[in-house]
Amino acid sequence: MAVMNIREAILRTLHDEMERDGDILVLGEDVVGGNGTAGGPEAIGGIWGTTGGLWEKFGPNRVIDTPISESAIIGAAAGAALAGKRPVAELMFADFVGVSLDQLWNQMAKFRYMFGGKTKCPAVVRMVYGAGMQTAAQHSQSVYALLTAMPGLKVVLPTTPADAKGLLTEALRGDDPVMFFEHKALYGVKGEVPDGDYRIPFGQARMVREGGDVTVVACGRMVNFSEKAADKLAADGIGVDLIDLRTTSPLDEDAILDSVEQTGRLVVVDESPPRCSLAADIAALVATRAFTSLKAPPEMITGPHAPIPFSRVLERAWLPSPQTIEGAVRRTLAFR
Amino acid sequence: MLQLGHDQLLGAYRRMSTIRAFEERLHDEIKTGEIGGFTHLYAGQEAVAVGICDQLTVDDKIVSTHRGHGHCIAKGCDVKGMMLEIYGKADGLCKGRAGSMHIADLEVGMLGANGIVGGGAPQAVGAALAAKMDGKGRVGIAFSGDGACNQGTTFEAMNLAVVTKAPAIFVFENNHYSEHTGVDYAVGTAKDIASRAEAFGMKVWRANGCDFFDTFEQFRDLLEYVRAGNGPAAIELDTERFYGHFEGDPQRYRGSGELDRIREERDCLKAFRKVVTDAALLTDAEMDAIDDEVRILIDEAVAQARAGADPDPATVADDVYAEYY
Numbered sequence: 001m002a003v004m005n006i007r008e009a010i011l012r013t014l015h016d017e018m019e020r021d022g023d024i025l026v027l028g029e030d031v032v033g034g035n036g037t038a039g040g041p042e043a044i045g046g047i048w049g050t051t052g053g054l055w056e057k058f059g060p061n062r063v064i065d066t067p068i069s070e071s072a073i074i075g076a077a078a079g080a081a082l083a084g085k086r087p088v089a090e091l092m093f094a095d096f097v098g099v100s101l102d103q104l105w106n107q108m109a110k111f112r113y114m115f116g117g118k119t120k121c122p123a124v125v126r127m128v129y130g131a132g133m134q135t136a137a138q139h140s141q142s143v144y145a146l147l148t149a150m151p152g153l154k155v156v157l158p159t160t161p162a163d164a165k166g167l168l169t170e171a172l173r174g175d176d177p178v179m180f181f182e183h184k185a186l187y188g189v190k191g192e193v194p195d196g197d198y199r200i201p202f203g204q205a206r207m208v209r210e211g212g213d214v215t216v217v218a219c220g221r222m223v224n225f226s227e228k229a230a231d232k233l234a235a236d237g238i239g240v241d242l243i244d245l246r247t248t249s250p251l252d253e254d255a256i257l258d259s260v261e262q263t264g265r266l267v268v269v270d271e272s273p274p275r276c277s278l279a280a281d282i283a284a285l286v287a288t289r290a291f292t293s294l295k296a297p298p299e300m301i302t303g304p305h306a307p308i309p310f311s312r313v314l315e316r317a318w319l320p321s322p323q324t325i326e327g328a329v330r331r332t333l334a335f336r
Numbered sequence: 337m338l339q340l341g342h343d344q345l346l347g348a349y350r351r352m353s354t355i356r357a358f359e360e361r362l363h364d365e366i367k368t369g370e371i372g373g374f375t376h377l378y379a380g381q382e383a384v385a386v387g388i389c390d391q392l393t394v395d396d397k398i399v400s401t402h403r404g405h406g407h408c409i410a411k412g413c414d415v416k417g418m419m420l421e422i423y424g425k426a427d428g429l430c431k432g433r434a435g436s437m438h439i440a441d442l443e444v445g446m447l448g449a450n451g452i453v454g455g456g457a458p459q460a461v462g463a464a465l466a467a468k469m470d471g472k473g474r475v476g477i478a479f480s481g482d483g484a485c486n487q488g489t490t491f492e493a494m495n496l497a498v499v500t501k502a503p504a505i506f507v508f509e510n511n512h513y514s515e516h517t518g519v520d521y522a523v524g525t526a527k528d529i530a531s532r533a534e535a536f537g538m539k540v541w542r543a544n545g546c547d548f549f550d551t552f553e554q555f556r557d558l559l560e561y562v563r564a565g566n567g568p569a570a571i572e573l574d575t576e577r578f579y580g581h582f583e584g585d586p587q588r589y590r591g592s593g594e595l596d597r598i599r600e601e602r603d604c605l606k607a608f609r610k611v612v613t614d615a616a617l618l619t620d621a622e623m624d625a626i627d628d629e630v631r632i633l634i635d636e637a638v639a640q641a642r643a644g645a646d647p648d649p650a651t652v653a654d655d656v657y658a659e660y661y
């Protein structure tokens with residue numbers, strides 16, 4: 001076991017997997033940084049620090065700085081995957097899914113099905129998401145629900161360095177397109193990471209803690225917020241089953257349903273607007289499949305039906321918080 | 337040399353000086369931690385925004401980029417309202433929802449800075465098509481960087497403008513970098529971005545974007561051509577950015593002495609001052625007086641922004657629609 005942060009876990013996993021598998025290539029904007037400048041390639045080494053040194057080691061055929069052309073980046077990844085390679089494309093911000101959506105949505109997601117199961121498309125799209133740093137309406141969104149809704153894409157959201165390694169390795173060994181979400185506020189989160197080959201199968205949620213009174217389901221940074229809420233509640237003797245989904249497609253339905261069958265109470269926390277959200281999806285799952293277990297209406301803690309504002313005060317008002325999660329847990333318990 | 341009158345010259349100087357002072361002040365204020373998010377400074381490129389916008393009317397529309405402060409000031413956005421916005425305050429131009437990256441002021445024809453590189457060019461064509469409907473000789477202008485010229489939206493916008501004969505103007509500000517990547521690497525036609533527009537069937541102009549007079553004159557010809565109903569046109573400006581890509585950028589991609597050199601040799605404000613004093617069109621004293629006024633304006637803007645009230649959290653979901661329930 002080595003201790004590192006999520007940023008380092010991603011970089012090391014990319015490095016180790018590229019060493020193991022010569023078919024993996026990395027492409028994106030400024031993943032090398034410094035190309036065509038006096039400082040030269042690697043002057044920056046990736047603006048998020050997740051790709052630094054890869055160009056030096058694996059060379060320009062496998063580590064490719066692209067122009068600002070997200071449609072072409074994702075389309076090229078799709079094509080390289082069809083041609084037998086394993087591309088890892090980076091979107092500097094997940095919001096830029098908007099620029100490249102056709103290549104994800106109508107192309108990558110559908111190849112295997114449209115072609116009668118005769119092909120595979122092992123492309124990984126890494127994208128940096130999340131609010132909390134005042135990056136405003138076009139650089140803060142958590143677009144995982146949008147991509148979860150699309151059959152053919154897998155959607156992954158690590159929240160610990162170990163999960164970052166285990167899930168990224170799994171993505172790189174699988175044969176389907178994987179949307180790999182990295183929260184910009186979680187890059188610095190530290191933790192122990194298993195050595196050697198470490199894979200986490202998709203569709204297996206992580207039980208962060210078992211408390212038995214209320215089930216809290218979250219993903220991404222909302223897991224951390226929920227942990228803070230759970231700590232506060234524990235001090236008052238309220239036990240939370242906290243489930244980190246890890247992957248939203250496939251979804252670990254059993255983990256959610258098993259817990260709700262015990263607790264009878266559900267709080268879903270989702271860093272996105274409420275309509276057609278992951279929160280709505282899980283509330284619907286529980287309402288339809290565990291109705292008789294429920295002792296209180298499911299609570300959805302989400303942002304409002306609005307874009308994400310710039311102002312610090314407004315952004316804070318937009319985001320779920322440990323306090324709003326705690327309040328929701330108490331409401332479900334108070335329900336009669 | 338060009339036939340700008342005394343007041344026009346002084347006005348141009350005032351706007352360039354205001355942009356410079358605004359950006360230099362932000363560079364310092366950001367270090368205090370009071371300003372959040374991403375801030376991309378326009379210092380070094382002032383002659384482009386002012387050389388172009390000084391020839392527009394409020395009814396001409398511009399679409400800007402993530403590096404939009406200069407375009408805003410040149411097009412007539414209220415400087416104090418901008419500063420309040422960058423501080424995220426309730427009285428900011430966009431009520432604190434935009435921050436630096438999305439400032440807009442429709443009343444002065446500034447349709448918005450844009451966080452999506454390449455997001456603006458098609459919108460400028462839309463503004464141009466609207467102008468064509470009105471038939472009053474107005475234009476729609478897209479400011480794009482050398483990096484944005486690689487985005488498919490820019491190509492689509494150029495072709496759309498050509499085939500519809502829209503009075504659209506594509507302004508390519510080539511500051512030689514897109515983030516930390518050099519134009520020679522990222523742009524296949526790096527030596528000549530304007531040639532791309534030419535290939536789409538547009539008439540193009542080229543100018544030294546660090547020279548106000550060259551920019552002004554080339555754009556004047558271009559504007560006459562587009563206003564006359566000849567369809568779209570493009571201009572490439574060779575310019576420099578004096579700070580990092582965003583505030584906090586370590587700029588390790590720069591050559592040694594590069595920043596000192598461009599500030600020495602390619603400063604549009606210094607060049608302007610030399611031309612107008614050599615030709616005895618303006619005096620140093622007149623321009624110094626403007627610099628003093630600008631400094632006071634920026635001091636007041638920062639003080640007002642720092643003291644400004646935050647938006648009411650209860651308004652977080654207001655203004656999403658014109659009408660909803």
Ligand SMILES: Cc1ncc(C[n+]2csc(CCOP(=O)(O)OP(=O)(O)O)c2C)c(N)n1
Pocket residue numbers: 029068070092096099401402403451452453454480481482483484485511513514515581
């Ligand atoms: C669609 C999209 N891709 C990437 C980015 C990240 N980004 C912001 S500015 C920038 C570079 C833009 O370069 P250029 O167009 O030359 O403008 P400059 O910064 O030089 O003014 C990049 C890559 C973005 N904001 N939007």
Ligand SMILES: [Mg+2]
Pocket residue numbers: 481482483509510511512513514515
């Ligand atoms: Mg540039």
